[in-house]
Amino acid sequence: MKKIEAIIKPFKLDEVREALSEIGVTGLTVSEVKGFGRQKGHTELYRGAEYVVDFLPKLKVEIVIADAILDATIDAIIKAARTGKIGDGKIFVTSVEQVVRIRTGETGETAV
Numbered sequence: 001m002k003k004i005e006a007i008i009k010p011f012k013l014d015e016v017r018e019a020l021s022e023i024g025v026t027g028l029t030v031s032e033v034k035g036f037g038r039q040k041g042h043t044e045l046y047r048g049a050e051y052v053v054d055f056l057p058k059l060k061v062e063i064v065i066a067d068a069i070l071d072a073t074i075d076a077i078i079k080a081a082r083t084g085k086i087g088d089g090k091i092f093v094t095s096v097e098q099v100v101r102i103r104t105g106e107t108g109e110t111a112v
Helices: 010-022 067-081
Strands: 002-008 029-035 042-046 049-053 056-065 090-095
Touching: 002 010, 002 067, 010 056, 010 067, 056 067, 067 090
Parallel strands: none
Antiparallel strands: 002 056, 002 090, 029 056, 042 049
8 A cells, every 4th residue: 555645736626636536536535734945935914024835735645555656646746746846746555464344343454
């Protein structure tokens, strides 16, 4: 099993969720996060004062999937989240040793 963490632009969430549903991904977790990378932030004006916004709002989408659908899942996220501009995000893939569904006690891929 693999855990995918994708950092995406907030307005792309619905497209990513729909793309994942189409390939059979049934669950995901979304967190509001802030960060910076090559995008570097921007300057804003508030009540006449200029200030720098270093950390930009992003969403972190977390999914645990079977190894068999890893490539399809990554492709779906890339196609749905890409705008072609700086700041589109990143995808991180890590191995998951065990999953347990609390309600039923199921383990492994059946618990995903």
